Amino acid sequence: MHSFRLRLILALIAGVTLLSVASTYFEVLEHKHILRQELEWRSSWLGTSLSPQVESALAQGNTGGLAAIAANAKAQTGALGIGIYDPKGQLIASAGVPEVFQALAHSPFESLAKKTPVGSLAQTQVERAIKKGSQINGFGHTRNTQWLEEAFPLHDGNRLVGALVVLVDSGYIRDEGYDLWRRSFWWILATVVLIVTVTFGMVRWFLMRPLMRVAERLRRLRMGHFERGLSSGSAEMSIFSPLAREVETMAESLIAARAAAAAEARLRDAGEHFWTPERLAVHMRNKASGRIFVVSNREPYMHVRDGRKTMCVVPPSGLVTAIEPVLRACDGVWVASGSGNADRENVDEFDRLRVPPDDPKYTLRRVWLSAEEESQYYDGFANEGLWPLCHIAHTRPIFRASDYEAYRRVNERFAAALLDEMKGSAEPLVFVQDYHFALLPRLIKNARPDARVAIFWHIPWPNPEAFGICPWQAQLLDGLLGADLIGFHIPLHCHNFLSTVDRVLESRTDREHMTARRLGHTTAIKPYPVSVAFSGGMPSSLRVMMSEKEEDRREERRVLLSEFGVRAETIAVGVDRLDYTKGIVERLLAIEELLVQHPWHRERLTMVQIAAPSRTRIPSYADLRRRVDEEVRRINHRFQTSRWKPVVLIDRQCNHEEVNRWYRIADVCLVTSLHDGMNLVAKEYVAARDDEDGVLVLSKFAGAAVELRDALIVNPYDVAEVGEAIHRGLDMPREERRVRMQEMRKQVMEHNIYRWAAMILGDLRDVRLESPDAAETYSGSSAETVISIDPYRKMA
Numbered sequence: 001m002h003s004f005r006l007r008l009i010l011a012l013i014a015g016v017t018l019l020s021v022a023s024t025y026f027e028v029l030e031h032k033h034i035l036r037q038e039l040e041w042r043s044s045w046l047g048t049s050l051s052p053q054v055e056s057a058l059a060q061g062n063t064g065g066l067a068a069i070a071a072n073a074k075a076q077t078g079a080l081g082i083g084i085y086d087p088k089g090q091l092i093a094s095a096g097v098p099e100v101f102q103a104l105a106h107s108p109f110e111s112l113a114k115k116t117p118v119g120s121l122a123q124t125q126v127e128r129a130i131k132k133g134s135q136i137n138g139f140g141h142t143r144n145t146q147w148l149e150e151a152f153p154l155h156d157g158n159r160l161v162g163a164l165v166v167l168v169d170s171g172y173i174r175d176e177g178y179d180l181w182r183r184s185f186w187w188i189l190a191t192v193v194l195i196v197t198v199t200f201g202m203v204r205w206f207l208m209r210p211l212m213r214v215a216e217r218l219r220r221l222r223m224g225h226f227e228r229g230l231s232s233g234s235a236e237m238s239i240f241s242p243l244a245r246e247v248e249t250m251a252e253s254l255i256a257a258r259a260a261a262a263a264e265a266r267l268r269d270a271g272e273h274f275w276t277p278e279r280l281a282v283h284m285r286n287k288a289s290g291r292i293f294v295v296s297n298r299e300p301y302m303h304v305r306d307g308r309k310t311m312c313v314v315p316p317s318g319l320v321t322a323i324e325p326v327l328r329a330c331d332g333v334w335v336a337s338g339s340g341n342a343d344r345e346n347v348d349e350f351d352r353l354r355v356p357p358d359d360p361k362y363t364l365r366r367v368w369l370s371a372e373e374e375s376q377y378y379d380g381f382a383n384e385g386l387w388p389l390c391h392i393a394h395t396r397p398i399f400r401a402s403d404y405e406a407y408r409r410v411n412e413r414f415a416a417a418l419l420d421e422m423k424g425s426a427e428p429l430v431f432v433q434d435y436h437f438a439l440l441p442r443l444i445k446n447a448r449p450d451a452r453v454a455i456f457w458h459i460p461w462p463n464p465e466a467f468g469i470c471p472w473q474a475q476l477l478d479g480l481l482g483a484d485l486i487g488f489h490i491p492l493h494c495h496n497f498l499s500t501v502d503r504v505l506e507s508r509t510d511r512e513h514m515t516a517r518r519l520g521h522t523t524a525i526k527p528y529p530v531s532v533a534f535s536g537g538m539p540s541s542l543r544v545m546m547s548e549k550e551e552d553r554r555e556e557r558r559v560l561l562s563e564f565g566v567r568a569e570t571i572a573v574g575v576d577r578l579d580y581t582k583g584i585v586e587r588l589l590a591i592e593e594l595l596v597q598h599p600w601h602r603e604r605l606t607m608v609q610i611a612a613p614s615r616t617r618i619p620s621y622a623d624l625r626r627r628v629d630e631e632v633r634r635i636n637h638r639f640q641t642s643r644w645k646p647v648v649l650i651d652r653q654c655n656h657e658e659v660n661r662w663y664r665i666a667d668v669c670l671v672t673s674l675h676d677g678m679n680l681v682a683k684e685y686v687a688a689r690d691d692e693d694g695v696l697v698l699s700k701f702a703g704a705a706v707e708l709r710d711a712l713i714v715n716p717y718d719v720a721e722v723g724e725a726i727h728r729g730l731d732m733p734r735e736e737r738r739v740r741m742q743e744m745r746k747q748v749m750e751h752n753i754y755r756w757a758a759m760i761l762g763d764l765r766d767v768r769l770e771s772p773d774a775a776e777t778y779s780g781s782s783a784e785t786v787i788s789i790d791p792y793r794k795m796a
Contacts, residue, residue, distance in 0.1 A: 008203065009196055016192045024184040028177050035173045036148075040137060043150040043168040046077050047135070051164055054084055055154050058161045066093035080147050081167035087160050089127045096167060129153050129163050139170060146171040249358060275754035277533075281329030283758055287765055290452075291425045292332035294323050295418055295440060296433035297378065301355045301364060302340035310342045312357050319433060321533040322753040326761060328361035333421045335414060337374075338366035351417075367417050369410060376406030378436070379617050386435045388620075389470055390459045391581040393674040395620055397469060404472050408439060411479075415443035422448060429764055432483070434458045439475065442482025445521070454485040454764040456528065459677045460703070461493040464500040474504050481507070481518045484767040487528040487760050489678045489703040494525045522770065528760045529707055530678050531753045534687035534745075557665045561606065564648045568606035570730055573666035575659055575681045577614040578651070580624050583672040583699065583716040584611060588631045588647065590672070590722035595639055595646060597720075598727050603644045605730065607670070608662060612653040625651070663688035668695045668729045671702060672716035678703035682711065686744045693737055695729030696744065697722065707747055710740035 050073050057065050070082035074095040081096020129136045129151035137150045152164040257278070284292070300320045304313050314320065327334060338344065338351075347353050347366055354360030369377070380403030388395040414437060422428050428448070432440050432455040441453045457480075467473055477500065480486055488494050498509045498516060507518035514525045561568060572591070576582040591607045611628060615621045628649070636645045663669065669685040682696055682704040698704060698711035705713055712725040 009200065012196050012199055013192055016195050017188060020184070020188040020191060024181065024188070027184070028180050031180060032173055032177055035176065036139075036170070039148050039168060039170055039173070040150075043079075043137065043148050043166050044135070046073075046079060046168070047150045047152040047164055047166045050082070050166070051152050051154060054164050055156060055161065058154060059156045063092060067095065069093075070095035079166055080145075080169045081165075083165040083167070084154075085130075085163045085165065087130060087162055089130065089163075092162065130160055133160065145169075146174060246358070274750055275752055275758055277325040277754055280754045280758050281325045284326045284761060285329040287762065289765055290427040290429055291422075292326055292330050292429045292431065292761070293418060293422060293425075294327065294332065294334045294431045294433070295414060295437060296334070296336050297436040299336035299339065299343075299364060299366065300324060300334055301357070302338075303342040303346045304340045305342040310345070312346075313340070322530075322757040323431070324362075325754070326757060331362055333363045333365055335365045335367060335418050335421060338368055344368070363421070365417055365421050367414055369413075373406050373410055375617070376400075376403045377410040379615065381407040382436050383615055384618055384620075385470070386438075387459065387581075389467065390435065390462055391675040392460075392462055392466055393581045395580050399469075399471055411437055411439040412443065415440055415447070418444060419447055422451065426450065427452065427769070429761065430454070431456070431761065431764070439479035442479040445482040445484075450769060452485075452764050452767045452769070453483045454487065454760060455480060455483045456487040456530075456760065457493070457497075457677075458489075458530070460675055461488060461496045461500070463496050464503045467496075467500050468503070473500070477501055477505050478518070481505070481516055481521070481523045483523055484521075485760070485764050486523060486525045488525070489527060489529050490706050491527045493677070493703075494527055497525055520770075524763070524767075526760075526763065528756055529703065529751060530680065530756050531748060531751050532680055532683045532687050533753045534683070534748050553665050556661065560661060560665065561648070565643075566606055566645055566648060567643050569604045570601075570606075570667045571662075571665055572605060572607040572668040572670055572726060573662045573685075574607065574609045574611075574670045574672075575654075575662070575684075576609075576611055578611040578621065578625055578628065579614055580620060581674055581676060583674045584609065584628055585624075585631055586674070586716050586719055587670055587672045587722065588628070588635060590670075590719040590726065591646060592635050592638070593719050594723035594726050597723060601727070601730070602639060602646075603641060606644065606646060606648060608648045608650065608666075610650045610654055610659065610662065613651060659684070660688050664691075666694060668697055668726055670722075670726070671696065671698050671704070672714065672722055673699045673702045674716055676702040676704075680704075682708055683748050686741065686748050689741055689745070692741045692745065693734070694741060695732055695737055696740075697725045697729060707751065708744050710743045 050069075053069050053073075054066065057063075057069060066084050070084060070093050073079065074082050079096070081094065083094040083096070084092045086092050130153055133153050135150065135152050137148065139146070139148050141147070146169070148168045148170045150166045150168070152166070153160055154162040154164055296319060298315055298319075300314065300323075302313050302315060304311050323334075326332065334355075338347075343366055351366045351368070353364050353366075355362065355364045380398075380400060384398045385400075385403065386397075389397040418430065418440075422430075428451050430441075430444055430451050430453045432444075432453065435457060437455070441455050444451055444453050461467070470476065481501070486497070488497065494514060495511075498511065498514070501507055501516050501518075502509050505518060507516050509516045516523050516525065557568070557571060561571075574584065574587055576584060578584070587609070588607075594605075595602055609632075613625070616625075629651075632647050632649045635647055639646045663685050666685070669682070671679055671682045671685075673679050676699070679699075679702040682698055682702065685694070685696060686708070696708065696711040698708060698713055699716040700713045701716065705711070712729055714722050714725045716722060
């Protein structure tokens, strides 16, 4: 450290000194130039004033008076010397220091006009002035004297009669230059001392202190003290923000690792076991037979341009939480659509990049879609067709031939990208996500029979009659059955899928073993309830410390509601995308019914509905947003007072931290989906309540209702029933609330997102690869004959 300080100080001294010397050098040159110009002007003026007198004396032949004229001019002007020469360059008269004129006879002369030596004697200079008939000047010097010489030709009419030489002392120019150098030396010295002192102080204050804080932070981490926050909001760490982020990331990783190890030790001691990111990573690294490839529409990291800066953003997704530990452990590949406006600028020539950016562990391969493909494949077939088809929520699905063609092309595009990434990988494991890629499993399996392929369908699967609306149901089912394993949330969806396969395709289904066999290939269909990243298992003492006291909850409630100018004693919260399947309008009507039937809740209960805008380009979603706004305004207009209103609508995307704050203070969480595959909001609410309080009102049409039996299960279409459930939850004794929440938290903890990933990827790994049975293959397909005329099909 002392060596660093010494090098820094020496570098500063050298740099400041060189800069100051160079600046002074040019300042001295400029000052000398100005002084020389002033001296030339004075000598020129003197010679011009004196020339008429000398010319008059020469014209009158008064050579005796020339010496008097020269002496008088020298005395009056203070010139160094005055000399008068005849036309031949011979000195006629002079006044001045004799040795100077003697030196002039033997000294070279430098012309200021051309900056080059032009003669060796003063007479030569005089002769040149007489010969040219014009004024010539130049500087000269002896050991002790410096001067400026001006030579003026003398005329009698048009006849040259001689020359006048004026010598002016220029030694003061040199003296002033020396004086300027002396003054600059002390200024340079003072500047160097000041800058070194200030810099040393700044290094000590702004560099050494923060570094010492970082060192102390690392020392405390090493000793097992896990307080969060490196700088605690201090601005002094802003200059080291990259280092601070790295240290904080390392600290969080160490904290998480210590917590996971402690939790594992506690559970081993209790004879229990649950899944953590670390256990999942180790499990797949030890058991995986090949490299793992994940395909999804949404990418785990996207690059977004914000002004001149580009930020790497992690979209909110439970899938990223579940799958990333596996890909990190196995150096896998994630293939996804590039949707960030700066994504193209952050990939290599093969459209790849290593992620996470701070600690690269696996590969992200981006696939590029045009705006038209995005509109037809995603907005059109996937979300105007398959989404309402699978969610029986009374919204008419729309099918267009052009949308299906775009959907097919995009699936082929992803298949090509995935196959390109799989080159050189033996027996790879492919995990496809959701309804955007129903055709992909067959495309991959046909090209790579050695690949083990799974697809998880994150939305419900309806009954065969409902799915029969789709004009391309046979193609979708055939694509899905290319997978070795198909996952759904709950057993009902698995049975619906097999019933649909029975009705549409030529295949053999086995309900006992939940398999379907087509074209000599067997596909397993299993339920895998997706969950959230909840590990739980914290010691009760720590849980008590982290739990919010009742007064803290009230204060947090006051702070959050104050933003909207509302006061309330109890809060019901709903967190959803603005989607017609979520039952938001019915939920608002239930709140209205509650306030009508139980007026006691007026001016006490406020419902906070977080409704993030979604798929705004689709007309049905725009219509839903207008209706939600209208219902909120109507209900508030009916009941609100000056300090209270029954509904607060937050129609923007909230981050996980914001949502968690609402979860923690909500007395009731409303999950009233009209139809949902799982709905993770219910599990997120349960995971957030480490105080083991709160009531969950849950739709029986959400997949989460199969697992969370201690929620208040309701029919979301019955607004009176939902209203009564909210009333019951608000009046429920604290002990009953605690018992119900404890049971739900235990369920979510034991069946978390890491267990979900471990189960489905473990089953995929155990799939026995088989060769297609030629005897079971056949030509033709019922794809063209299932539906000949369908009223839901809308041709492009």
